[in-house]
Amino acid sequence: MTCLSFDGLTTNLLLAQAEADLAAEVGGLGVTPYFVLGGYLLLLLVLGIYGWIKSQAGEEDYYLQGRGQGWIVSSLTIMATFFSSFALLGAPGMVYREGVVFALFSLNVPVAGLTVYLIGARISRAGRHFGFVTPGDMVAHYYGSRFSLRILVAITGFLYALPYVVMQIQAGGLISEELFQKTTYDIGVGETTFFQVTTFQIGAVILAAITMLYIMIGGMRSVAWTDMIQGALLIGGMLVAGLAMFLIFGGPAEFGKSVIDTLPDASQTAPGNTGRLWPTVLLTICLFGSSGSMVQPAQWMRYYSANSVKTLRRAALIFSAVLTTCFILGVMLIGLAGQVLYPLQFSISEPIKNAPSRLAGEMPEELARKVAYTDGALTVTWLGKDRPTITDSEARQLVALAADDPAFAAAVEKLQAKVDDPSQKPAVAPNPGVPAGFDSILIVVLHEQLPKALGAFGAVFASIMIIAIMAASMSTADSNLHALSAVLTRDVYDQFVRPKAGERERVWVGRAIIFLATVGALVIVLGAKGSKYDFLQMIAQMGLTAIAFSVQLLPLAIDMLFLRKGTGRGAAAGVACGLLGAFLFSGMFPFFLDMFGLADSMQWVTDDIGRIKDAVPMDGTAWGLLFNVPVFVLVSCFTRRVPEKRKAEYATVMRGGE
Numbered sequence: 001m002t003c004l005s006f007d008g009l010t011t012n013l014l015l016a017q018a019e020a021d022l023a024a025e026v027g028g029l030g031v032t033p034y035f036v037l038g039g040y041l042l043l044l045l046v047l048g049i050y051g052w053i054k055s056q057a058g059e060e061d062y063y064l065q066g067r068g069q070g071w072i073v074s075s076l077t078i079m080a081t082f083f084s085s086f087a088l089l090g091a092p093g094m095v096y097r098e099g100v101v102f103a104l105f106s107l108n109v110p111v112a113g114l115t116v117y118l119i120g121a122r123i124s125r126a127g128r129h130f131g132f133v134t135p136g137d138m139v140a141h142y143y144g145s146r147f148s149l150r151i152l153v154a155i156t157g158f159l160y161a162l163p164y165v166v167m168q169i170q171a172g173g174l175i176s177e178e179l180f181q182k183t184t185y186d187i188g189v190g191e192t193t194f195f196q197v198t199t200f201q202i203g204a205v206i207l208a209a210i211t212m213l214y215i216m217i218g219g220m221r222s223v224a225w226t227d228m229i230q231g232a233l234l235i236g237g238m239l240v241a242g243l244a245m246f247l248i249f250g251g252p253a254e255f256g257k258s259v260i261d262t263l264p265d266a267s268q269t270a271p272g273n274t275g276r277l278w279p280t281v282l283l284t285i286c287l288f289g290s291s292g293s294m295v296q297p298a299q300w301m302r303y304y305s306a307n308s309v310k311t312l313r314r315a316a317l318i319f320s321a322v323l324t325t326c327f328i329l330g331v332m333l334i335g336l337a338g339q340v341l342y343p344l345q346f347s348i349s350e351p352i353k354n355a356p357s358r359l360a361g362e363m364p365e366e367l368a369r370k371v372a373y374t375d376g377a378l379t380v381t382w383l384g385k386d387r388p389t390i391t392d393s394e395a396r397q398l399v400a401l402a403a404d405d406p407a408f409a410a411a412v413e414k415l416q417a418k419v420d421d422p423s424q425k426p427a428v429a430p431n432p433g434v435p436a437g438f439d440s441i442l443i444v445v446l447h448e449q450l451p452k453a454l455g456a457f458g459a460v461f462a463s464i465m466i467i468a469i470m471a472a473s474m475s476t477a478d479s480n481l482h483a484l485s486a487v488l489t490r491d492v493y494d495q496f497v498r499p500k501a502g503e504r505e506r507v508w509v510g511r512a513i514i515f516l517a518t519v520g521a522l523v524i525v526l527g528a529k530g531s532k533y534d535f536l537q538m539i540a541q542m543g544l545t546a547i548a549f550s551v552q553l554l555p556l557a558i559d560m561l562f563l564r565k566g567t568g569r570g571a572a573a574g575v576a577c578g579l580l581g582a583f584l585f586s587g588m589f590p591f592f593l594d595m596f597g598l599a600d601s602m603q604w605v606t607d608d609i610g611r612i613k614d615a616v617p618m619d620g621t622a623w624g625l626l627f628n629v630p631v632f633v634l635v636s637c638f639t640r641r642v643p644e645k646r647k648a649e650y651a652t653v654m655r656g657g658e
Contacts (some may be wrong), residue, residue, distance in 0.1 A: 036463040037470065041210050041228070044474070074306045075315040076231030079323055081298050081646060082112060083481040087331060088237065089171050090470045090539030095335020097344070098274060099267030105284045106327040108290035115294040119214070120303040122313050122561040122654050127304035129653045133555065134483075135300045136491035142650060143568035143642060146495070153492040154574045156549055157297040159579065161484040163546035165521040167539045168210045168477035173525065174651035175469055176203020177417045205526050209468065211477045212518040216511045235322060237468020238330030241442065244461050245333040246451040247510045248341075248445075255337070264385035265424075273344065275425045276617075284622040289544060292551025292621055298476075298483035300553075302507060309656075338441035341449060342431035344382030349377040350415035354410060363401060366396055371415075378415050383431065388435030390416040439539045442469070460594050484517055485510035545586045550621040552578035555625070556634050563655060564647045568634030578628025584609060585623035 094102045123138070132138045134152040143149055177200040185202075186193045249255040251452055264273070271278045293299070306312040353376065363371070372379050378398075382388050395412050402408035403524050418424045434444050446462040454461060489510040494501060501509070559566040566574075581590055590606055593599045599606075613623075640657055 003598075005100075014064050014497055016481040021266050032289040036467055039207075040467050040470065043211060045213060049624055063119055074311055075318045076316055077227045078299065078302055079231045079234065079319055079481070080114065080206065081302065081476055082319070082323070086476075086539055086543040087234065087327070088241075088465075089174060089439045089442060089473075090167070090541075090543055091331040092334040092338065093440075093539065095239055095332055096333070096338040096430075096441040097438045098277050099263060099269075099339070100235060100336070101270045101272045101282070103328070103332045104279075105285060106285040106324055106332070109324040109327060110320045112290035113293050113316045113323075115186070115291045115621050116299075116303075116316035117313050119291075119295065119557055119561060120299070120316065121309045123300060123557070124303040124306050124312050125309055125488065125556050126561075126650065126653055133301070134487050134490050135297050136294075137485060137562070139553075140491075140558055142646065143566075144646070145568040145572065148572040149575070150491045152572055152579070153553065154487050155576065156552055156579065157484060157487040158294045160546045161298070161480040161551035162517065162521060162524075163485075163542050165477050165484075166481045166524050167542045167546075168211075168480075169204045169525045170519055170539065170542075171439075171473040172207025172471060173200035173204035175443060175466060176206075177436050177440070188531070196267065202475065204522060206451075207473060207477070208518050208522045214516055215259060216362050216514050225517070233464075233468045234500045235326055238326035238463050240461060240468075241331075242329040244446075244450060244454075245337040248337065248449055255333070258338050258340045260345070262384065263336070264387075264588045267339060267344075269387075271617075272427045273346075273425075274543050278617040281619050282617040285544065287326060288554070288621040288625060289619060291545050291546045291554055295553045295557050295570075296480075296483075296547070296550035297487050298479040302479075302485060308363045310569050331631075333543045334442050335443065335583050335635060338434075338445055341434050341445060342441065343430040345381060345383055346414070346426035347381040347429070348426045349379040350411050351377050352411035354406065364397065367397055370394070371398065378411055379417065380419050381515055386437060387426075388419065390419055409649050442457055481514050481517055485513045504553030505548060523633040541587065544620060545588060548581060548586055548624055551621050552624050552628050554581065555629055557634075560650065564642065564650065565636065566632055567636040567639045570632050570634075573635040574628040574632025576630045578624040580624075581627030582620065582624030586620050 067281045084272065091102070091105065094105070126132065128136055130138070130141060130142070134153075135157070136150045139153050140146060140150045147398050174546065177198075180188050185197050187197060188194045197253075225618075246252055246255055249258055260268070262439050266273045271281075303312060306315070321642075352373075364375075370380060370382075371394070372381060379386060380390065395416050397407045398412045399405075431439070433448075434441055442465070450462050489506050495505055498505070555574060555578075556566075557569050559571070587608070590599065593606070
């Protein structure tokens with residue numbers, strides 16, 4: 001533990017100790033990553049200030065960069081917004097946990113690119129023709145809904161943006177925790193400690209603060225310019241990561257052989273190690289997760305920002321080709337290499353009440369390496385593919401230690417049967433050498449393996465990747481904070497709080513929203529550390545939870561841009577039911593029940609939902625649509641239709657006419 005002591009006006013920083021701590025913590029990478037990271041963060045602030053200098057008064061410049069983005073900026077900013085810490089931490093973490101099956105997730109990139117090409121291009125055309133700034137502007141205009149749809153679209157944007165910002169800030173904490181170890185600092189005066197801070201908290205706060213500052217200063221111009229740099233870093237970082245894996249293992253052939261020989265069978269087949277990734281789950285992720293992430297407010301506003309439809313379609317093609325390559329040659333290789341280098345920890349347990357009190361003696365060392373007892377359970381734990389067995393002799397030893405207690409003997413027999421049954425799915429945990437969790441596997445590999453394999457070059461590779469992770473996180477956090485600011489300002493504040501507010505006032509309100517949203521997300525990150533809820537702990541799970549809300553805008557987009565059959569009330573009812581369905585079938589529902597003390601009284605609801613999800617394995621992105629689409633269609637059959645004149649106007653705009 002490092003102590004920062006403040007005694008009167010004299011600050012004792014214990015420089016010698018700090019230098020020793022830094023030398024120990026930096027390990028094989030040296031100080032190169034820290035200088036590179038510091039320079040990168042400084043560059044972002046400079047770009048924010050430059051964006052402010054070049055900006056013009058008004059919301060259109062602050063939120064859309066004057067609708068003047070070319071194809072290079074559009075391509076990179078769409079990529080950077082799409083592939084966040086999800087790409088460089090969450091997706092490798094999922095491959096590390098589940099195995100090869102999650103590689104099918106790479107199919108979501110071409111689907112996302114197709115969404116930009118077909119839907120994004122039409123949104124861009126409508127935005128330029130009518131002067132829209134937010135998704136709510138377009139939805140409210142087409143359906144003639146001043147209140148309900150604007151509010152619902154704003155709620156959808158909030159439910160998407162906040163989890164996405166949370167997971168980016170969480171990534172900053174993970175980077176800090178892995179680079180500087182899990183160090184705790186005491187802050188106090190003299191011998192009195194006021195509070196403690198950890199390296200995770202410091203990293204999360206720094207990433208949140210810098211991201212917030214350059215958005216507030218320069219708006220969309222700063223976001224786009226920083227996204228351009230961050231998008232290039234993201235592409236380079238993912239490709240460098242894949243190359244590094246081959247270098248560590250001595251080439252592609254040796255890498256492939258190590259994967260085949262080392263990984264458990266479950267890691268090489270569907271439905272993966274946890275048994276959750278059935279083909280139907282992956283199919284719904286690829287179809288709805290990708291398209292849902294491309295109609296969320298931040299991406300929707302990027303379509304408005306492009307200078308032409310041709311620019312956006314070119315960006316869609318580049319997006320599909322480049323990011324699919326990056327995913328297959330980067331994310332996939334990192335996760336699989338992690339399983340080879342740091343085999344997963346598997347365990348099977350059998351509950352037994354008061355097990356320790358029944359044990360009459362110490363367990364022999366050889367047996368203790370295989371079977372552990374804790375309050376309430378006997379557990380067999382192992383690493384990697386070699387699943388152990390409990391022999392009859394070992395079972396008799398365990399029973400004898402418990403003085404032949406019949407209940408304990410029955411528990412041992414059940415545990416023995418579970419371990420011998422290949423259909424029993426074991427619990428999955430990261431290797432003890434990956435203490436920060438599945439999402440940190442990339443950072444662990446960089447920090448510990450590259451210096452061993454590449455010597456001095458390892459620090460250079462690691463520096464590039466650390467910056468790429470930070471870029472991926474900040475590029476998505478800035479886009480979503482910026483979009484959330486626009487949605488809440490224009491669709492809520494401007495419409496219902498102060499309709500007569502001027503543009504200057506609304507821009508400052510937007511800045512205040514960015515500040516409050518960043519602080520709120522930071523509080524969630526710091527409070528959720530160590531949570532039992534999977535969607536709060538794994539970046540990929542949190543990302544899919546957020547997309548389950550944003551995908552509720554997809555039926556509206558398809559109707560406005562192609563079909564033009566729905567009604568305003570049908571659209572509002574569909575989105576409302578879709579958001580409710582997405583919430584009930586997500587990890588957020590049990591979390592909120594616990595928060596409000598309703599978990600026990602509502603247990604029957606969560607049990608029924610769990611049974612439905614087991615019977616029909618789909619990703620959470622699809623469940624909300626099962627509520628949304630039928631309600632949208634049914635209510636539209638019995639409510640007032642959109643005026644024919646407006647539908648004709650949109651049809652003309654979609655064809656490229658004026």
